[in-house]
Amino acid sequence: xxxxxxxxxxxxxxxxxxxxxxxxxxxxxxxxxxxxxxxxxxxxxxxxxxxxxxxxxxxxxxxxxxxxxxxxxxxxxxxxxxxxxxxxxxxxxxxxxxxxxxxxxxxxxxxxxxxxxxxxxxxxxxxxxxxxxxxxxxxxxxxxxxxxxxxxxxxxxxxxxxxxxxxxxxxxxxxxxxxxxxxxxxxxxxxxxxxxxxxxxxxxxxxxxxxxxxxxxxxxxxxxxxxxxxxxxxxxxxxxxxxxxxxxxxxxxxxxxxxxxxxxxxxxxxxxxxxxxxxxxxxxxxxxxxxxxxxxxxxxxxxxxxxxxxxxxxxxxxxxxxxxxxxxxxxxxxxxxxxxxxxxxxxxxxxxxxxxxxxxxxxxxxxxxxxxxxxxxxxxxxxxxxxxxxxxxxxxxxxxxxxxxxxxxxxxxxxxxxxxxxxxxxxxxxxxxxxxxxxxxxxxxxxxxxxxxxxxxxxxxxxxxxxxxxxxxxxxxxxxxxxxxxxxxxxxxxxxxxxxxxxxxxxxxxxxxxxxxxxxxxxxxxxxxxxxxxxxxxxxxxxxxxxxxxxxxxxxxxxxxxxxxxxxxxxxxxxxxx
Amino acid sequence: xxxxxxxxxxxxxxxxxxxxxxxxxxxxxxxxxxxxxxxxxxxxxxxxxxxxxxxxxxxxxxxxxxxxxxxxxxxxxxxxxxxxxxxxxxxxxxxxxxxxxxxxxxxxxxxxxxxxxxxxxxxxxxxxxxxxxxxxxxxxxxxxxxxxxxxxxxxxxxxxxxxxxxxxxxxxxxxxxxxxxxxxxxx
Numbered sequence: 001x002x003x004x005x006x007x008x009x010x011x012x013x014x015x016x017x018x019x020x021x022x023x024x025x026x027x028x029x030x031x032x033x034x035x036x037x038x039x040x041x042x043x044x045x046x047x048x049x050x051x052x053x054x055x056x057x058x059x060x061x062x063x064x065x066x067x068x069x070x071x072x073x074x075x076x077x078x079x080x081x082x083x084x085x086x087x088x089x090x091x092x093x094x095x096x097x098x099x100x101x102x103x104x105x106x107x108x109x110x111x112x113x114x115x116x117x118x119x120x121x122x123x124x125x126x127x128x129x130x131x132x133x134x135x136x137x138x139x140x141x142x143x144x145x146x147x148x149x150x151x152x153x154x155x156x157x158x159x160x161x162x163x164x165x166x167x168x169x170x171x172x173x174x175x176x177x178x179x180x181x182x183x184x185x186x187x188x189x190x191x192x193x194x195x196x197x198x199x200x201x202x203x204x205x206x207x208x209x210x211x212x213x214x215x216x217x218x219x220x221x222x223x224x225x226x227x228x229x230x231x232x233x234x235x236x237x238x239x240x241x242x243x244x245x246x247x248x249x250x251x252x253x254x255x256x257x258x259x260x261x262x263x264x265x266x267x268x269x270x271x272x273x274x275x276x277x278x279x280x281x282x283x284x285x286x287x288x289x290x291x292x293x294x295x296x297x298x299x300x301x302x303x304x305x306x307x308x309x310x311x312x313x314x315x316x317x318x319x320x321x322x323x324x325x326x327x328x329x330x331x332x333x334x335x336x337x338x339x340x341x342x343x344x345x346x347x348x349x350x351x352x353x354x355x356x357x358x359x360x361x362x363x364x365x366x367x368x369x370x371x372x373x374x375x376x377x378x379x380x381x382x383x384x385x386x387x388x389x390x391x392x393x394x395x396x397x398x399x400x401x402x403x404x405x406x407x408x409x410x411x412x413x414x415x416x417x418x419x420x421x422x423x424x425x426x427x428x429x430x431x432x433x434x435x436x437x438x439x440x441x442x443x444x445x446x447x448x449x450x451x452x453x454x455x456x457x458x459x460x461x462x463x464x465x466x467x468x469x470x471x472x473x474x475x476x477x478x479x480x481x482x483x484x485x486x487x488x489x490x491x492x493x494x495x496x497x498x499x500x501x502x503x504x505x506x507x508x509x510x511x512x513x514x515x516x517x518x519x520x521x522x523x524x525x526x527x528x529x530x531x532x533x534x535x536x537x538x539x540x541x542x543x544x545x546x547x548x549x550x551x552x553x554x555x556x557x558x559x560x561x562x563x564x565x566x567x568x569x570x571x572x573x574x575x576x577x578x
Numbered sequence: 579x580x581x582x583x584x585x586x587x588x589x590x591x592x593x594x595x596x597x598x599x600x601x602x603x604x605x606x607x608x609x610x611x612x613x614x615x616x617x618x619x620x621x622x623x624x625x626x627x628x629x630x631x632x633x634x635x636x637x638x639x640x641x642x643x644x645x646x647x648x649x650x651x652x653x654x655x656x657x658x659x660x661x662x663x664x665x666x667x668x669x670x671x672x673x674x675x676x677x678x679x680x681x682x683x684x685x686x687x688x689x690x691x692x693x694x695x696x697x698x699x700x701x702x703x704x705x706x707x708x709x710x711x712x713x714x715x716x717x718x719x720x721x722x723x724x725x726x727x728x729x730x731x732x733x734x735x736x737x738x739x740x741x742x743x744x745x746x747x748x749x750x751x752x753x754x755x756x757x758x759x760x761x762x763x764x765x
Contacts, residue, residue, distance in 0.1 A: 085745060087742060087745055170746050198746045294750050342744065398741065
């Protein structure tokens with residue numbers, strides 16, 4: 001136990017006391033504040049920090065991480081911009097896990113939980129990881145990643161025997177065989193979470209799944225790709241403590257065979273790719289999470305199912321739920337916290353009518369993401385009035401209808417922002433004319449706590465952006481699409497917004513002199529990258545050539561690592577030194 | 579959002595189209611653009627210009643050639659669907675007091691439109707700006723399956739982008755559509 005002698009700029013508190021207190025402080029902002037107090041506290045924080053999230057992998061380097069936080073136990077690194085989920089980023093853009101895996105292998109002895117999101121992973125990286133940390137790794141999440149195959153997973157399956165969590169959701173994986181799952185089935189008896197949902201891995205054997213269910217008595221969450229439900233009867237019987245299941249499909253013509261399927265008794269989080277919902281009715285009242293994104297239900301089916309789920313807290317579905325489904329939701333699901341309505345392909349749509357009723361009925365709502373065909377100021381005001389717990393609000397206006405009922409939406413947006421005081425994340429994807437410069441100014445003025453924003457087709461001139469950038473004191477990450485703003489206005493905004501450290505823009509007024517205007521935002525420790533306008537030719541489902549025109553993109557971010565060195569051809573770095 | 583780029587096809591870019599199909603497309607669109615369009619015999623136009631006369635009665639015109647009929651025209655006025663060189667025989671417009679006829683001679687075709695001032699200005703602007711860019715998008719839209727436009731593509735129209743869909747959901751919806759079309763081979 002060390003006792004420090006009192007010095008003029010020293011707290012006088014012994015390290016031992018601090019070390020007792022610090023474990024209770026694990027929020028990243030608290031820890032960041034602690035590390036700024038003085039050198040001693042910085043060192044103590046570095047030695048004891050357990051979890052690090054690197055929000056953007058090029059802001060720092062892996063060896064800086066290792067030098068500052070050698071004792072880190074849990075690491076999350078994110079790569080490609082969010083737009084990669086919508087096919088707007090070239091595949092080879094970057095975000096390689098290699099340097100991070102190498103650091104983990106070489107120096108991060110305590111690492112147990114590893115999560116990579118939207119990054120490029122190679123089989124060799126997985127092999128290095130498995131060989132170096134396979135004995136201790138407890139969780140591996142490769143979330144929306146790409147670049148690897150089932151051979152890489154084989155290494156994980158055979159060498160990572162302490163794995164409790166393996167998550168591959170939505171990754172693009174080259175499938176060579178199903179051996180990787182067989183390895184897990186043969187070697188692992190403590191798996192709790194297995195997830196390869198939304199991948200194309202179909203060569204997995206359901207017998208291996210059954211074996212895993214029998215061996216792993218703590219298996220609580222399994223999310224798989226397409227697999228016939230009838231093949232899983234044995235699996236369901238063996239997975240006695242299963243709480244979450246997603247995936248599978250009901251393809252068999254003889255529907256009475258499905259009566260033999262009994263779901264595990266504790267199942268409360270469910271996602272089925274099915275049009276058969278009656279099989280769910282017996283335990284619908286237990287459900288607190290429902291994923292209907294890949295289900296084949298129509299509006300009526302939605303209503304019938306939802307009214308049987310009074311304990312529902314999380315719902316994901318498509319616009320086929322319709323305004324009527326939202327009414328049923330508002331009446332039946334008073335505990336609803338998270339609702340995501342993705343864009344479907346049919347004619348049914350969700351509008352301000354459904355949203356108003358939803359806001360009035362589901363007062364516990366914290367997250368709302370919805371594609372609407374029509375929206376009014378009044379419905380946004382309702383959300384501001386009733387949804388007092390809303391932290392994350394995302395609205396996208398479809399271009400199905402020629403005009404919308406009520407625009408501009410300036411006043412509605414203002415009312416929503418003023419009413420939802422807890423709002424931290426905001427996305428508005430609209431149309432020209434729907435949110436004027438005045439409305440954009442309101443967003444700046446009335447979003448004191450918002451840290452992330454995605455704005456599409458807002459404002460009508462640079463004035464709007466100037467007004468916007470006078471506010472938003474907490475805004476750290478800004479993404480914009482379809483802007484009418486000039487490069488000069490963008491550079492100005494990047495300099496004005498006090499907390500901004502990441503800016504992504506696609507579609508803006510390029511200036512005639514190549515990018516000099518953008519360089520106005522150049523600062524030390526800030527990288528600016530351009531992806532110039534590209535034309536991509538792909539073939540669609542019917543083998544026809546499809547030409548996609550991608551407008552230019554800007555990505556500007558704060559970084560301690562200097563400019564990137566792993567650019568593909570499509571990306572250009574703006575270096576003011578040149 | 580302005581749909582003016584679509585109107586440009588109407589200016590005779592696609593020479594292959596007959597006057598009737600051009601006209602039929604025009605009638606099908608729900609726009610505030612109103613007027614009578616027809617293709618006229620270039621010889622006739624020359625004779626009109628050389629005679630310097632704009633006062634031929636409609637009846638004489640009708641004898642010389644046939645004109646595709648315009649349902650809208652019939653509704654709006656008793657004067658039959660003739661291209662109007664005589665301002666006195668102007669079709670009464672439903673648009674309001676601000677519309678005036680605009681006559682466009684292009685490459686052997688004559689078109690007369692009743693337009694508001696705003697529309698006229700945008701037409702002038704488009705004509706001045708030229709159409710190379712629109713040529714591109716017309717060509718590329720021909721290459722792609724038209725039914726997919728609304729759903730999936732990122733197609734630029736003067737820089738406008740429709741909403742891109744989440745990749746995994748898009749794949750699911752496309753596969754489902756495939757399955758539905760495959761399951762009924764006789765449909």
